[in-house]
Protein backbone atom coordinates (compact mmCIF):
# COMPACT_ATOMS: atom_id res chain seq x y z
CA UNK A 1 0.00 0.00 0.00
CA UNK A 2 1.45 3.38 -0.91
CA UNK A 3 1.65 6.29 1.53
CA UNK A 4 -1.35 8.22 0.17
CA UNK A 5 -3.62 5.18 0.46
CA UNK A 6 -2.51 4.69 4.08
CA UNK A 7 -3.55 8.27 4.79
CA UNK A 8 -6.98 7.69 3.22
CA UNK A 9 -7.51 4.64 5.43
CA UNK A 10 -6.41 6.48 8.55
CA UNK A 11 -8.47 9.59 7.98
CA UNK A 12 -11.67 8.26 6.48
CA UNK A 13 -13.57 9.12 3.38
CA UNK A 14 -14.29 12.79 4.13
CA UNK A 15 -10.62 13.52 3.75
CA UNK A 16 -8.14 13.28 0.94
CA UNK A 17 -9.63 12.21 -2.33
CA UNK A 18 -7.54 11.69 -5.44
CA UNK A 19 -10.36 10.01 -7.28
CA UNK A 20 -10.57 11.69 -10.69
CA UNK A 21 -14.26 10.82 -10.91
CA UNK A 22 -14.96 12.77 -7.68
CA UNK A 23 -16.52 16.00 -9.00
CA UNK A 24 -15.21 18.04 -6.05
CA UNK A 25 -11.67 16.81 -6.60
CA UNK A 26 -12.01 17.60 -10.31
CA UNK A 27 -13.23 21.14 -9.60
CA UNK A 28 -10.55 21.70 -7.00
CA UNK A 29 -7.80 20.43 -9.29
CA UNK A 30 -8.94 22.82 -12.03
CA UNK A 31 -9.06 25.63 -9.48
CA UNK A 32 -5.50 24.97 -8.27
CA UNK A 33 -4.22 24.84 -11.86
CA UNK A 34 -5.71 28.29 -12.55
CA UNK A 35 -4.51 29.66 -9.20
CA UNK A 36 -0.92 28.63 -9.98
CA UNK A 37 -1.04 30.72 -13.17
CA UNK A 38 -2.31 33.87 -11.42
CA UNK A 39 -0.16 36.98 -11.87
CA UNK A 40 -2.80 39.56 -10.88
CA UNK A 41 -0.59 41.51 -8.44
CA UNK A 42 2.42 43.26 -10.04
CA UNK A 43 4.28 43.73 -6.72
CA UNK A 44 4.00 40.10 -5.66
CA UNK A 45 6.81 37.60 -6.31
CA UNK A 46 5.68 34.49 -8.19
CA UNK A 47 5.36 31.54 -8.17
CA UNK A 48 2.02 31.09 -6.43
CA UNK A 49 2.31 28.78 -3.41
CA UNK A 50 -0.40 26.12 -3.12
CA UNK A 51 -0.77 23.03 -0.98
CA UNK A 52 -2.57 21.28 -3.85
CA UNK A 53 -6.13 20.00 -4.30
CA UNK A 54 -6.88 18.38 -0.94
CA UNK A 55 -10.61 17.70 -0.60
CA UNK A 56 -11.45 18.57 2.99
CA UNK A 57 -14.15 20.07 5.19
CA UNK A 58 -11.39 21.89 7.11
CA UNK A 59 -9.79 24.97 5.57
CA UNK A 60 -6.66 26.46 7.09
CA UNK A 61 -6.02 30.06 6.01
CA UNK A 62 -2.51 31.43 6.47
CA UNK A 63 -1.38 34.98 5.76
CA UNK A 64 1.13 34.94 2.89
CA UNK A 65 4.15 32.77 2.09
CA UNK A 66 7.66 33.80 3.10
CA UNK A 67 10.69 33.69 0.82
CA UNK A 68 11.36 29.96 1.40
CA UNK A 69 7.91 28.62 0.51
CA UNK A 70 8.04 29.46 -3.24
CA UNK A 71 11.34 27.54 -3.53
CA UNK A 72 10.03 24.59 -1.52
CA UNK A 73 6.67 24.69 -3.31
CA UNK A 74 4.29 24.41 -0.37
CA UNK A 75 2.77 26.59 2.34
CA UNK A 76 4.19 26.67 5.88
CA UNK A 77 7.38 24.99 4.70
CA UNK A 78 9.83 26.82 6.98
CA UNK A 79 10.15 27.82 10.65
CA UNK A 80 6.55 29.01 11.25
CA UNK A 81 5.35 25.75 9.67
CA UNK A 82 7.53 23.69 12.00
CA UNK A 83 5.84 25.37 14.96
CA UNK A 84 2.35 25.00 13.46
CA UNK A 85 2.80 21.28 12.78
CA UNK A 86 4.34 20.77 16.23
CA UNK A 87 1.19 22.26 17.77
CA UNK A 88 -0.99 19.68 15.97
CA UNK A 89 1.40 16.86 16.72
CA UNK A 90 1.31 17.73 20.43
CA UNK A 91 -2.46 18.32 20.47
CA UNK A 92 -3.60 15.36 18.38
CA UNK A 93 -0.61 13.16 17.51
CA UNK A 94 -1.05 14.36 13.93
CA UNK A 95 2.04 14.44 11.75
CA UNK A 96 2.86 17.13 9.19
CA UNK A 97 2.26 14.61 6.42
CA UNK A 98 -1.20 13.77 7.79
CA UNK A 99 -2.03 17.45 8.17
CA UNK A 100 -0.99 18.31 4.60
CA UNK A 101 -2.87 15.31 3.21
CA UNK A 102 -6.14 16.03 4.98
CA UNK A 103 -6.59 19.79 5.38
CA UNK A 104 -6.90 22.27 2.54
CA UNK A 105 -4.26 24.94 3.06
CA UNK A 106 -5.25 28.36 1.72
CA UNK A 107 -3.91 31.84 2.48
CA UNK A 108 -4.96 35.48 2.36
CA UNK A 109 -2.31 36.00 -0.36
CA UNK A 110 -0.67 33.09 -2.19
CA UNK A 111 2.50 34.86 -3.36
CA UNK A 112 5.53 36.09 -1.44
CA UNK A 113 5.03 39.86 -0.97
CA UNK A 114 8.76 40.64 -0.79
CA UNK A 115 10.83 42.07 2.03
CA UNK A 116 9.96 45.20 3.96
CA UNK A 117 12.96 47.58 3.90
CA UNK A 118 12.33 48.19 7.63
CA UNK A 119 12.62 44.43 8.35
CA UNK A 120 10.48 41.31 7.98
CA UNK A 121 8.19 40.57 5.06
CA UNK A 122 6.05 43.23 3.40
CA UNK A 123 2.42 43.18 4.54
CA UNK A 124 0.17 42.66 1.49
CA UNK A 125 -1.74 45.79 0.44
CA UNK A 126 -5.55 45.93 0.74
CA UNK A 127 -5.72 45.70 -3.06
CA UNK A 128 -3.63 42.50 -3.08
CA UNK A 129 -5.77 41.02 -0.30
CA UNK A 130 -8.87 41.85 -2.32
CA UNK A 131 -7.38 40.34 -5.50
CA UNK A 132 -6.53 37.09 -3.75
CA UNK A 133 -9.87 36.87 -1.94
CA UNK A 134 -11.35 35.73 -5.26
CA UNK A 135 -9.41 32.47 -4.93
CA UNK A 136 -10.45 31.95 -1.31
CA UNK A 137 -14.09 32.57 -2.16
CA UNK A 138 -13.91 30.00 -4.95
CA UNK A 139 -12.36 27.45 -2.56
CA UNK A 140 -15.19 28.03 -0.10
CA UNK A 141 -17.73 27.57 -2.89
CA UNK A 142 -16.13 24.27 -3.97
CA UNK A 143 -15.33 22.75 -0.57
CA UNK A 144 -18.12 24.22 1.57
CA UNK A 145 -15.88 23.94 4.65
CA UNK A 146 -17.44 23.24 8.04
CA UNK A 147 -14.40 24.52 9.93
CA UNK A 148 -12.10 27.39 9.00
CA UNK A 149 -8.86 27.95 10.90
CA UNK A 150 -7.44 31.40 10.19
CA UNK A 151 -3.83 31.67 11.34
CA UNK A 152 -2.60 35.12 12.34
CA UNK A 153 -4.26 38.52 12.46
CA UNK A 154 -4.37 39.19 8.72
CA UNK A 155 -6.16 35.86 8.15
CA UNK A 156 -8.47 36.27 11.16
CA UNK A 157 -9.52 39.70 9.89
CA UNK A 158 -10.88 38.14 6.68
CA UNK A 159 -13.57 36.35 8.72
CA UNK A 160 -14.05 38.24 12.00
CA UNK A 161 -13.85 41.79 13.33
CA UNK A 162 -10.30 41.92 14.68
CA UNK A 163 -9.83 42.39 18.43
CA UNK A 164 -6.92 41.59 20.74
CA UNK A 165 -5.79 37.97 20.45
CA UNK A 166 -6.47 37.52 24.19
CA UNK A 167 -10.18 37.85 23.50
CA UNK A 168 -10.29 35.91 20.20
CA UNK A 169 -8.08 32.81 20.59
CA UNK A 170 -9.75 29.83 22.28
CA UNK A 171 -13.20 30.63 20.89
CA UNK A 172 -15.42 29.08 18.23
CA UNK A 173 -17.30 31.63 16.10
CA UNK A 174 -20.41 30.57 14.18
CA UNK A 175 -20.62 32.17 10.74
CA UNK A 176 -23.08 32.15 7.86
CA UNK A 177 -21.94 33.40 4.44
CA UNK A 178 -24.29 33.17 1.45
CA UNK A 179 -26.42 30.63 3.32
CA UNK A 180 -23.43 28.44 4.16
CA UNK A 181 -22.88 27.71 7.89
CA UNK A 182 -19.39 27.12 9.22
CA UNK A 183 -17.29 27.54 12.37
CA UNK A 184 -14.21 29.74 12.66
CA UNK A 185 -11.59 28.85 15.28
CA UNK A 186 -8.68 31.29 15.00
CA UNK A 187 -5.06 30.55 15.86
CA UNK A 188 -2.21 32.98 16.49
CA UNK A 189 0.55 33.13 13.91
CA UNK A 190 3.24 30.58 14.78
CA UNK A 191 6.11 32.77 13.58
CA UNK A 192 8.91 33.46 16.03
CA UNK A 193 8.33 37.20 15.54
CA UNK A 194 5.49 37.31 18.07
CA UNK A 195 5.94 35.98 21.62
CA UNK A 196 2.16 36.00 22.27
CA UNK A 197 1.70 32.21 22.07
CA UNK A 198 4.78 31.50 24.23
CA UNK A 199 3.63 33.29 27.38
CA UNK A 200 0.40 33.51 29.39
CA UNK A 201 -2.44 33.94 28.67
CA UNK A 202 -1.42 33.05 25.09
CA UNK A 203 -0.08 29.58 26.00
CA UNK A 204 -3.33 28.50 27.68
CA UNK A 205 -5.56 30.11 25.05
CA UNK A 206 -3.62 28.37 22.26
CA UNK A 207 -4.16 25.00 23.96
CA UNK A 208 -7.87 25.80 24.32
CA UNK A 209 -8.13 26.67 20.61
CA UNK A 210 -6.34 23.47 19.58
CA UNK A 211 -8.64 21.41 21.79
CA UNK A 212 -11.68 23.05 20.13
CA UNK A 213 -10.24 22.26 16.69
CA UNK A 214 -9.41 18.63 17.31
CA UNK A 215 -12.81 17.96 18.90
CA UNK A 216 -14.66 19.64 16.02
CA UNK A 217 -16.80 17.12 14.03
CA UNK A 218 -15.21 18.24 10.75
CA UNK A 219 -11.71 17.60 12.05
CA UNK A 220 -12.49 13.91 12.53
CA UNK A 221 -9.03 12.77 13.60
CA UNK A 222 -8.81 9.28 15.11
CA UNK A 223 -6.94 10.46 18.22
CA UNK A 224 -8.88 13.67 18.76
CA UNK A 225 -8.75 14.91 22.32
CA UNK A 226 -6.00 12.57 23.43
CA UNK A 227 -2.91 14.43 22.26
CA UNK A 228 0.16 13.82 24.40
CA UNK A 229 0.90 17.55 24.73
CA UNK A 230 -2.48 18.69 26.03
Ligand code: SF4
Nearest residue numbers: 038040041110111132
Ligand atom coordinates in the same frame (compact mmCIF):
# COMPACT_ATOMS: atom_id res chain seq x y z
S1 SF4 B 1 -1.25 37.21 -4.39
FE1 SF4 B 1 -3.04 36.04 -5.09
S2 SF4 B 1 -4.13 37.38 -6.52
FE2 SF4 B 1 -2.05 38.21 -6.25
S3 SF4 B 1 -0.85 37.30 -7.92
FE3 SF4 B 1 -0.58 35.96 -6.16
S4 SF4 B 1 -2.21 34.41 -6.38
FE4 SF4 B 1 -2.73 36.11 -7.73
